[in-house]
Amino acid sequence: MTTTRRSVLAAGPALAAAAAIGSPAFAQTQSAAGQGTAGQSAASGGQAPGFYRYKVGDMTVTAVNDGFASRPTEGFVRNAELPQVQQALREAFLPTNQFPIPYNTLVIENGGRVTLIDTGNGDSGAPTTGHWMRNFRAAGFDPARVDAVIISHFHGDHINGLRLKDGTAVFPNAEVMVPSAEWAFWMDDARMNQAPEAMRGGFQTARRVFGPIAKDVKQYEHGKEIAPGITSVAATGHTPGHTAFMVSSGNGKLMVMSDITNHPALFVRNPDWSAVFDMDADQARATRHRMLDMVAAERAQVAFYHAPFPATGFIAKEGNGYRMVPVQWTPAL
Amino acid sequence: MTTTRRSVLAAGPALAAAAAIGSPAFAQTQSAAGQGTAGQSAASGGQAPGFYRYKVGDMTVTAVNDGFASRPTEGFVRNAELPQVQQALREAFLPTNQFPIPYNTLVIENGGRVTLIDTGNGDSGAPTTGHWMRNFRAAGFDPARVDAVIISHFHGDHINGLRLKDGTAVFPNAEVMVPSAEWAFWMDDARMNQAPEAMRGGFQTARRVFGPIAKDVKQYEHGKEIAPGITSVAATGHTPGHTAFMVSSGNGKLMVMSDITNHPALFVRNPDWSAVFDMDADQARATRHRMLDMVAAERAQVAFYHAPFPATGFIAKEGNGYRMVPVQWTPAL
Numbered sequence: 001m002t003t004t005r006r007s008v009l010a011a012g013p014a015l016a017a018a019a020a021i022g023s024p025a026f027a028q029t030q031s032a033a034g035q036g037t038a039g040q041s042a043a044s045g046g047q048a049p050g051f052y053r054y055k056v057g058d059m060t061v062t063a064v065n066d067g068f069a070s071r072p073t074e075g076f077v078r079n080a081e082l083p084q085v086q087q088a089l090r091e092a093f094l095p096t097n098q099f100p101i102p103y104n105t106l107v108i109e110n111g112g113r114v115t116l117i118d119t120g121n122g123d124s125g126a127p128t129t130g131h132w133m134r135n136f137r138a139a140g141f142d143p144a145r146v147d148a149v150i151i152s153h154f155h156g157d158h159i160n161g162l163r164l165k166d167g168t169a170v171f172p173n174a175e176v177m178v179p180s181a182e183w184a185f186w187m188d189d190a191r192m193n194q195a196p197e198a199m200r201g202g203f204q205t206a207r208r209v210f211g212p213i214a215k216d217v218k219q220y221e222h223g224k225e226i227a228p229g230i231t232s233v234a235a236t237g238h239t240p241g242h243t244a245f246m247v248s249s250g251n252g253k254l255m256v257m258s259d260i261t262n263h264p265a266l267f268v269r270n271p272d273w274s275a276v277f278d279m280d281a282d283q284a285r286a287t288r289h290r291m292l293d294m295v296a297a298e299r300a301q302v303a304f305y306h307a308p309f310p311a312t313g314f315i316a317k318e319g320n321g322y323r324m325v326p327v328q329w330t331p332a333l
Numbered sequence: 334m335t336t337t338r339r340s341v342l343a344a345g346p347a348l349a350a351a352a353a354i355g356s357p358a359f360a361q362t363q364s365a366a367g368q369g370t371a372g373q374s375a376a377s378g379g380q381a382p383g384f385y386r387y388k389v390g391d392m393t394v395t396a397v398n399d400g401f402a403s404r405p406t407e408g409f410v411r412n413a414e415l416p417q418v419q420q421a422l423r424e425a426f427l428p429t430n431q432f433p434i435p436y437n438t439l440v441i442e443n444g445g446r447v448t449l450i451d452t453g454n455g456d457s458g459a460p461t462t463g464h465w466m467r468n469f470r471a472a473g474f475d476p477a478r479v480d481a482v483i484i485s486h487f488h489g490d491h492i493n494g495l496r497l498k499d500g501t502a503v504f505p506n507a508e509v510m511v512p513s514a515e516w517a518f519w520m521d522d523a524r525m526n527q528a529p530e531a532m533r534g535g536f537q538t539a540r541r542v543f544g545p546i547a548k549d550v551k552q553y554e555h556g557k558e559i560a561p562g563i564t565s566v567a568a569t570g571h572t573p574g575h576t577a578f579m580v581s582s583g584n585g586k587l588m589v590m591s592d593i594t595n596h597p598a599l600f601v602r603n604p605d606w607s608a609v610f611d612m613d614a615d616q617a618r619a620t621r622h623r624m625l626d627m628v629a630a631e632r633a634q635v636a637f638y639h640a641p642f643p644a645t646g647f648i649a650k651e652g653n654g655y656r657m658v659p660v661q662w663t664p665a666l
Contacts, residue, residue: 044395044442044473047664048384062377067664093632093647093658100661109377131664140377299426309662314426325426326659328433329642331380331400331464 049138050131052310053333056301057249059110059229060333062139063303063310066103066120066132066161073097077266078274078281085266085273092265101263103129103157104311106256106303107141108230108247114141115148115227117245117256118305119161122170124205132161133170146174148227150220152258153179153239154186155277156205158305163209177226178210180219181241187214235260235291237284238277244291254312257304260284260291264307264324268292271321292322301327382471383464385643386666389634390582392443392562393666395472396636396643399436399453399465399494406430410599411607411614418599418606425598434596436462436490437644439589439636440474441563441580447474448481448560450578450589451638452494455503457538465494466503479504481560483553484511485591486572487519488610489538491638496542510559511543513552514574520547568593568624570617571610577624587645590637593617593624597640597657601625604654625655634660 050065073096077085086096094100103125106117120132136143149171151159162170185191187210192203210217220226222234222243235244238259245256261267262275271288278284295302296315303312304324313326383398406429410418419429427433436458439450453465469476482504484492495503518524520543525536543550553559555567555576568577571592578589594600595608604621611617628635629648636645637657646659 044393044447047386047666048382048472050662050664051381053380060377065662065664091649091658092661093649094661100663102661114377128665139381308659316424316426325424326641328425328427328435329383329398330433331383331398332461333380 050135050309051139054312055252055333056247056254057252059108059249061254062107063312064105064107064132064135064139065309066105067129068100068102069126069128070098071101073099076276078276080273088266088269094265101306102308104305104309110228113147114145115150116146117150118152118158119149121157122160123165124156124160143171144173146171148175148177150226151178153242154182154206155239159209175218176213177218177220179241179243180221182239183219185240235287237280237287239279253300255295255300255302257291257302259305260288261304262306264304268315268324269321296322383468383642384472387645388585388666389580389587390585392441392582394587395440396645397438397440397465397468397472398642399438400462401433401435402459402461403431404434406432409609411609413606421599421602427598434639435641437638437642443561446480447478448483449479450483451485451491452482454490455493456498457489457493476504477506479507481508481510483559486512486575487515487539488572492542508551509546510551510553512574512576513554515572516552518573568620570613570620572612586633588628588633588635590624590635592638593621594637595639597637601648601657602654629655
């Protein structure tokens with residue numbers, strides 16, 4: 001700490017404060033976010049409910065947070081050295097040994113119809129997840145009045161919210177819409193039986209969630225308007241049928257990026273990096289570059305499932321990568 | 334729009350979507366935030382309450398939002414050309430002709446004591462302000478149980494929340510603490526009488542708010558621990574007694590930057606720029622550089638009154654200026 005910086009706190013009485021600022025303890029990162037101390041709360045109450053509304057043309061979109069999972073940094077990026085990944089986390093002021101990956105779904109209100117895109121972890125996720133239903137209800141919604149649930153892909157953190165562990169259907173009156181390529185892959189018994197042991201869980205999760213409603217699930221193709229104003233966009237690589245969505249109403253547009261990147265601090269900044277979750281890393285990387293390039297050039301508003309809540313913003317080109325610029329929070333719709 | 338970008342939406346059925354993305358309407362900025370359409374809400378309800386809690390050691394800090402004011406860009410920065418300022422707004426994906434300036438106060442809970450730093454606009458601000466009390470109550474607080482109100486400086490958007498237009502004291506049981514240099518300047522009748530007409534309002538606001546409690550107001554000096562864990566830090570220039578605060582508890586530290594900058598997208602990025610509100614532009618610029626340099630070097634968590642809600646994050650050095658990195662929202666305290 002230089003004298004110049006120290007001097008800002010003035011001489012004399014403030015030197016104690018200056019000394020405290022100079023101590024290592026002042027070099028903070030957001031360690032609390034990575035430690036899951038969800039039980040603590042202020043005398044006045046807990047955190048504000050995790051929902052955020054914004055308009056897309058005449059539609060109202062609500063981001064609903066399902067908490068986060070703390071993930072060890074080591075081994076998370078297939079093709080980068082640990083110190084590089086830790087440096088990226090440090091630049092985002094996140095903890096570097098493990099870091100919090102957020103989960104955020106979308107609710108779209110359009111002409112009285114309530115449509116979800118993905119569902120969160122339900123009661124099957126990490127202890128720091130499972131906030132979804134409380135936040136959804138705090139936003140004024142009722143799961144029995146959801147008209148449609150659109151699934152981007154079959155990873156558990158996107159589909160487990162459809163069905164509780166005890167078998168309960170969470171949205172009993174909703175049409176469930178899934179990518180046909182995703183269904184073909186994950187519901188193929190022969191493929192499951194040939195899969196390595198580490199991949200079996202994914203096949204079993206798909207059967208647990210969709211099995212009881214298999215005959216009613218509506219499969220959709222890429223490149224179609226699958227609900228009013230919602231067009232499915234092929235974004236394969238992360239999974240065989242992974243889907244992005246263009247949400248459009250009047251002059252309003254939102255590109256729902258799903259899992260085209262995991263945490264933006266890592267993979268928007270470094271689009272060549274591959275998270276361990278990308279099933280076809282090369283295809284996922286090509287998809288990531290194309291989509292980020294498009295939304296950056298068009299200055300399109302975007303939503304990412306694994307961005308920090310409220311998980312919507314814009315993408316700016318920067319160096320060899322991009323930067324996510326969050327929306328400015330507003331009380332106004 | 335290049336073929337490469339267009340091709341991400343695949344050929345055939347998705348071409349309609351691709352064409353829509355290519356339209357000018359897809360080049361969005363956050364225009365809604367600047368237009369104050371606060372009356373619109375979704376069928377399911379309005380925006381989530383504007384409070385956000387975080388821990389600083391054993392203390393609980395709650396950011397409370399008071400809305401925003403939409404400000405014409407022209408004439409706002411004294412020493413930059415309009416196109417430069419508009420470019421900075423564009424890089425933040427904000428509207429460029431007028432832009433929303435947020436207001437965010439802090440509530441500090443420490444050992445059962447409730448202390449405010451600044452109070453918002455009360456019922457004296459723009460129609461897009463005045464959200465403070467609703468958000469404060471939504472966070473579980475009661476204005477009658479506020480123990481102390483610490484004022485950073487006497488601009489109306491920081492003090493009008495102390496007293497309604499009809500004269501009501503909003504925090505009837507709170508000790509009110511103000512910077513002595515601020516009191517000496519704004520409560521000086523001779524200075525008011527000599528002031529140019531455009532400055533009279535500021536003197537009158539100070540009298541309206543503090544006049545009825547003048548004998549009870551506690552004046553504090555810079556460089557003192559003025560409440561447990563809260564140290565006043567000289568940050569003059571914006572006003573003659575403008576004050577920052579170091580909030581400290583155990584290993585936790587927070588530097589409350591008050592109005593050392595106005596909107597970070599302009600003045601954290603460009604610390605040499607002077608907003609029209611800075612009364613001594615040179616002194617304010619020197620303070621801004623010193624404080625930003627310090628918190629960047631120390632990776633200190635900061636809070637800014639005019640940053641986008643939740644108005645807390647970190648400062649990274651970038652080029653000739655800095656960048657504010659917001660905290661990652663977390664449901665956990």
